[in-house]
Amino acid sequence: xxxxxxxxxxxxxxxxxxxxxxxxxxxxxxxxxxxxxxxxxxxxxxxxxxxxxxxxxxxxxxxxxxxxxxxxxxxxxxxxxxxxxxxxxxxxxxxxxxxxxxxxxxxxxxxxxxxxxxxxxxxxxxxxxxxxxxxxxxxxxxxxxxxxxxxxxxxxxxxxxxxxxxxxxxxxxxxxxxxxxxxxxxxxxxxxxxxxxxxxxxxxxxxxxxxxxxxxxxxxxxxxxxxxxx
Amino acid sequence: xxxxxxxxxxxxxxxxxxxxxxxxxxxxxxxxxxxxxxxxxxxxxxxxxxxxxxxxxxxxxxxxxxxxxxxxxxxxxxxxxxxxxxxxxxxxxxxxxxxxxxxxxxxxxxxxxxxxxxxxxxxxxxxxxxxxxxxxxxxxxxxxxxxxxxxxxxxxxxxxxxxxxxxxxxxxxxxxxxxxxxxxxxxxxxxxxxxxxxxxxxxxxxxxxxxxxxxxxxxxxxxxxxxxxxxxxxxxxxxxxxxxxxxxxxxxxxxxxxxxxxxxxxxxxxxxxxxxxxxxxxxxxxxxxxxxxxxxxxxxxxxxxxxxxxxxxxxxxxxxxxxxxxxxxxxxxxxxxxxxxxxxxxxxxxxxxxxxxxxxxxxxxxxxxxxxxxxxxxxxxxxxxxxxxxxxxxxxxxxxxxxxxxxxxxxxxxxxxxxxxxxxxxxxxxxxxxxxxxxxxxxxxxxxxxxxxxxxxxxxxxxxxxxxxxxxxxxxx
Numbered sequence: 001x002x003x004x005x006x007x008x009x010x011x012x013x014x015x016x017x018x019x020x021x022x023x024x025x026x027x028x029x030x031x032x033x034x035x036x037x038x039x040x041x042x043x044x045x046x047x048x049x050x051x052x053x054x055x056x057x058x059x060x061x062x063x064x065x066x067x068x069x070x071x072x073x074x075x076x077x078x079x080x081x082x083x084x085x086x087x088x089x090x091x092x093x094x095x096x097x098x099x100x101x102x103x104x105x106x107x108x109x110x111x112x113x114x115x116x117x118x119x120x121x122x123x124x125x126x127x128x129x130x131x132x133x134x135x136x137x138x139x140x141x142x143x144x145x146x147x148x149x150x151x152x153x154x155x156x157x158x159x160x161x162x163x164x165x166x167x168x169x170x171x172x173x174x175x176x177x178x179x180x181x182x183x184x185x186x187x188x189x190x191x192x193x194x195x196x197x198x199x200x201x202x203x204x205x206x207x208x209x210x211x212x213x214x215x216x217x218x219x220x221x222x223x224x225x226x227x228x229x230x
Numbered sequence: 231x232x233x234x235x236x237x238x239x240x241x242x243x244x245x246x247x248x249x250x251x252x253x254x255x256x257x258x259x260x261x262x263x264x265x266x267x268x269x270x271x272x273x274x275x276x277x278x279x280x281x282x283x284x285x286x287x288x289x290x291x292x293x294x295x296x297x298x299x300x301x302x303x304x305x306x307x308x309x310x311x312x313x314x315x316x317x318x319x320x321x322x323x324x325x326x327x328x329x330x331x332x333x334x335x336x337x338x339x340x341x342x343x344x345x346x347x348x349x350x351x352x353x354x355x356x357x358x359x360x361x362x363x364x365x366x367x368x369x370x371x372x373x374x375x376x377x378x379x380x381x382x383x384x385x386x387x388x389x390x391x392x393x394x395x396x397x398x399x400x401x402x403x404x405x406x407x408x409x410x411x412x413x414x415x416x417x418x419x420x421x422x423x424x425x426x427x428x429x430x431x432x433x434x435x436x437x438x439x440x441x442x443x444x445x446x447x448x449x450x451x452x453x454x455x456x457x458x459x460x461x462x463x464x465x466x467x468x469x470x471x472x473x474x475x476x477x478x479x480x481x482x483x484x485x486x487x488x489x490x491x492x493x494x495x496x497x498x499x500x501x502x503x504x505x506x507x508x509x510x511x512x513x514x515x516x517x518x519x520x521x522x523x524x525x526x527x528x529x530x531x532x533x534x535x536x537x538x539x540x541x542x543x544x545x546x547x548x549x550x551x552x553x554x555x556x557x558x559x560x561x562x563x564x565x566x567x568x569x570x571x572x573x574x575x576x577x578x579x580x581x582x583x584x585x586x587x588x589x590x591x592x593x594x595x596x597x598x599x600x601x602x603x604x605x606x607x608x609x610x611x612x613x614x615x616x617x618x619x620x621x622x623x624x625x626x627x628x629x630x631x632x633x634x635x636x637x638x639x640x641x642x643x644x645x646x647x648x649x650x651x652x653x654x655x656x657x658x659x660x661x662x663x664x665x666x667x668x669x670x671x672x673x674x675x676x677x678x679x680x681x682x683x684x685x686x687x688x689x690x691x692x693x694x695x696x697x698x699x700x701x702x703x704x705x706x707x
Contacts, residue, residue, distance in 0.1 A: 127499050129455035151502035153459055159707075160506050167505075 003029050007204060007229060015064045016206070016229045021109050023227040027210070030198040032191060034222040037109035043089040049110040050085035056113040059088045060224075061096045065103035067226075072099035078113055085110070114223045117214030118174060118183045122192060124154065124199050124208040126230075132199050136192060138170040139212040146170075156196045161189040174215065183215035191220055206230035234361070234427065238435040241328035241361050242370055242417045244303035244377060246270040248295060248326075250317050251309035253280045260306050260332070261289050266376030266385035272298045295320040304377065305329040306369050311336065311347055314365065318351045322358030328427075329355070330420075331365035337423050338366050352425040367422025368398030371405060373415045374441075382406055389414030391522055392436035394429050395448040396421055396476070400515060404446060408519050410669070412527065412676035416441040430457040437465040444525050446518055447473045462507040470525045470699045472510040474518045475500055508702035510695045520683060520692035525699065527681035528654035532700045533615025534558045537608035538585035539601075540620040541594075545686075546587040549620060549658070552686035556694035560584055567611045574600055584614075595629050598639050605647050616654040616697075618689055619644065621675075623661055623668045638674060645678030654696075656681040658689050 001009075006022050018026065024034040038053070039062055040046035050057045061074030069075050073095030076088040089108050096105055119139030127133045130153050137149030150164040165171070165188055176182035191213070199205060207228035214221050246269050249260040253275070261284065264271050273284045273291040284291045292298050295305065295317070305326050307317045314333045321329045336348035348365060355362035363369060368379040371393075376385035380402045391413050395401035398420040405415050416439065419432045429449060436442045445465070452458050465471055476482060478497045504511040510525070512518045536553050538560055540546040550560045563571075563584050571582040580590040582604075591600050601619075608617050621640060648655045657680050661668035668684075675682040683689035701707040 127455070127496070129452050130459060130499060130503065131456050133499055133502070147498075149498065151496075151499045152506055153499075153503055156506070159705075163505055163707075164502075 001025060003202070007202075010229060013064075017064050017067070018227040018229070019062045019064060019106060019109075020060060020069075020225060021062060023225040024222070026227055027198075027222060027225055031194050032198070032210075032222060033219065034225055035111045035114045037111040039107050040089065040110050041107035043086045046089040046108055046110055047082040047086040050079065051082050053110060053112050056080050057085060058111050058113050059085065059092055060109045060111075061092050062106045062109050063096065063100075063103045064106070066096060066100060066105075072096045074099075114214050114221055115216070117216045117220070118180065119212040120174075120183070120188065120215050120220070121149075121209075121211040122195060122213060123210065124195065124205070126206060127153075134164075134192065134196055134199070136164045136188075137168060138173060154196050154199045156192060158189070158193065161192040161196075164192060165189060181217040184218055184220060187218070187220045188213075188215055204229055234431055235435055235438065237327060237359075237361050238427075238431065241304050241363070242372060242419070242435065243375065244269060244327065244372075246272070246298075246300060246302050247304045247306070247377060248272045248274055248292075248298050248302045249306045249308065250274040250295060251307065251313070252284070253277070253308075254283050256308065258283060258287060260308055261287050262381050263378040263383075264376070265381070266378070268376055269303075270300065272302070274298065295324050295326075298324070301325070303327040304370070306332060308332040311344070311365075314347065315350050315354065318354045318360075318362065319358075321360055322354060326360055328361030328363060330363035330367055330369035331422070332367065332369065333364075334366040334422075336365045337425070348423065348425050355426045362426040363419065364422030365425060368401060368420035370420070371401070371415055371418040373405075379405075379418070379420060384409050384414075387414065388441065389416040390441060390443040391526065392416050392439065392442035392445040393418040393447070394421060394432045394436070394445070395419070396424070396429070396450040397448055398422070400448040400474075403515055404448070404518065407515065408522070410676075411519055411523055411672075411682070412679070413519065413522055424453060428453055428458075430454055430461045433458070433461045433465060433471070437461070437468055443469060444522050445469060445471045446522050447471065448515075448518070449473060449475050450477045459503060459507065462503075462509055466508040466699075467703060470510055470696075470703075471507075472512055472518055472521045472525070472695075473504070474512045474514065508699060510699050512695070516688070517691065520688050521695045523681050523683070524656070524689075524692035524696040527679055528616070528656055528693065528696060529652065530700050531615050531654050531697060532704050532706055534694075534697055535561050535613055535615045537563070537611065537614040537617045539588050539604060539608075539617070540585050541587075541589035541592070541622050541625065543579070543581075543587050545620055546581075546585040549618070549686045550585050552690040553618070553693075555687075556690040558690060558694055558697070561613050563607070564611050564613050567607045567613075570607050571604070574603060589625075594625055595640075598643060601640075602643060602647070605651070609647075609651050609653060614653070616656075616693065617651075618656045618658060618686075618693070620686075621657050621659045621671070623659060623664045623671060626671055627664050627667050641671075641674035641678060641680070644675065644680055648678065648680055654681075654693070656683060656689050656693060658683050658686055660685055 003026050021037050021039045038049050040049045056078045059076045121139050123135045132154040137143040148169050150167050152160045174183040209226040210222045252260045273289045336344045371379045373389045401420040436445045540549045575582045576591040580587045
């Protein structure tokens with residue numbers, strides 16, 4: 001589906017929050033590599049999709065009402081077989097219903113477990129005075145506790161993208177820390193520039209959250225993504 | 231407003247000024263501010279008790295703005311807020327260039343009536359197509375024409391520093407502190423609540439103003455962030471813009487809202503904007519003055535390698551710390567430089583690796599020719615981009631009887647060197663415990679166009695900012 005039709009469908013449904021599956025489709029269209037997720041609406045479908053995708057897979061609840069999927073028991077990682085995928089579907093739906101009885105649950109997304117990389121995040125939010133602002137940071141504790149992030153107003157230039165990555169304090173972690181493979185900084189910069197173009201072209205997008213992105217020595221992959229419409 | 235530049239040009243370079251509502255209780259503040267004004271000056275006042283005092287000042291008074299003979303380019307409105315809408319309406323009827331409202335009690339109060347009155351005067355000005363400065367502001371300062379915000383401001387000669395400020399106090403203080411440090415204002419605007427015309431408009435004007443070489447700004451909340459971002463983007467390639475942003479702290483935001491009604495910006499977003507636009511960001515009035523001095527008085531360079539001259543061992547250590555802390559470098563000199571320095575440098579109680587610990591070699595003033603030799607060595611050294619020289623107020627005072635100006639050989643030599651040299655030069659004149667002597671001494675350097683700072687840290691920070699700006703402008707960073 002095209003970006004416009006995904007957005008139209010959400011609007012028709014009266015939804016602002018796009019699902020993970022929709023968000024990733026949109027981002028792929030914009031040239032941003034994601035760990036593609038497919039929607040399964042039954043346990044049997046989850047098993048079949050997992051079989052097609054190839055194991056191990058990750059299963060996550062798909063609901064327009066649930067923002068933090070792992071908090072409601074809505075995520076299962078490293079699922080290794082069709083039988084396990086079937087069971088995981090049932091467990092996720094049950095847990096999500098229990099935690100948030102009013103939530104509409106569309107099903108479960110199935111995606112191939114991404115090869116681990118250095119976790120980074122990118123996002124966009126609206127500043128009351130300056131409009132869309134792009135953010136880059138290292139994932140996990142560094143962003144949550146130390147707020148080690150950089151901001152730029154959209155649109156950004158290649159110089160801005162370079163400096164956004166350079167100026168975070170945790171930058172040595174991107175250069176290969178203690179034998180870890182270094183991150184493809186050029187790929188991260190390109191991702192930021194594509195995001196900036198995408199945001200400029202789609203003023204109907206209010207917020208964007210790519211968390212985490214796995215950075216590899218060759219390329220980067222958005223493992224989870226969330227798009228909010230205005 | 232469309233095509234506001236010609237209108238701003240008329241207001242900021244007025245040939246005729248009218249002051250509405252000045253009175254004895256205010257000490258005829260505004261009329262006295264305009265005393266050096268070379269154009270036509272009028273007062274508008276209807277209170278018969280006030281008129282004799284105005285006439286005594288030699289100013290003609292009219293009962294209404296509409297009675298003022300000829301065109302009026304700039305109006306200062308100092309009436310109570312309830313009367314302000316009528317004055318603004320008269321300004322429109324008179325087709326003035328613009329009006330600044332000293333009157334306060336508008337949106338910055340946060341209360342209903344003030345907000346309503348501000349909306350009313352803004353709508354009148356917009357529809358009438360006149361420039362409205364403020365309200366809640368100190369208006370404009372044009373040094374050349376003698377249109378002032380305070381009687382303390384110098385007038386009569388040209389300036390090359392533009393200033394835009396949400397705060398009238400900061401606009402005036404910048405012009406006064408700047409003046410004793412050699413900075414002359416071309417045009418300064420106190421923008422107040424910016425109900426119609428805001429900082430982005432004034433910036434757009436100063437960007438294309440040929441008199442203005444460097445622009446300083448004091449900003450609180452920004453109402454039209456996107457436009458400011460765009461105008462900054464367009465301006466920094468033309469001339470440096472130094473921005474001092476207030477209200478970045480939690481408590482500061484609260485104070486800011488009741489001052490100009492401005493909304494908060496997160497410090498992190500602001501930092502991003504600063505790097506994106508190549509703005510020189512500062513945190514205080516003194517830092518702003520220093521940064522403008524460095525940009526205006528030192529020759530442009532993108533190089534960071536400092537040649538340092540200090541007078542004692544202790545000062546040599548800390549001047550080096552100060553410059554390196556700001557990301558500048560203090561490298562070793564070339565072999566040729568060392569060979570030349572070895573020929574005359576007194577290494578008993580001194581050294582010349584860089585920094586040059588030079589007091590002994592200068593005979594503490596007895597051998598001035600040796601300073602000239604050092605400066606020549608640093609000038610020719612390809613490892614060095616810029617030079618900073620410590621001047622000691624104490625040593626000056628010890629040489630001369632206390633309280634009298636010392637011999638002028640040092641500022642003369644440094645002034646000559648600055649003219650001949652291709653490299654940026656700055657002087658550090660720490661007042662120490664001799665502030666009045668330092669002020670006299672500083673004047674000698676300022677007169678010669680030498681960037682002079684009160685301490686190593688201030689010099690290092692200001693110069694680092696100037697280099698950062700040049701690197702941005704050249705596309706290096």
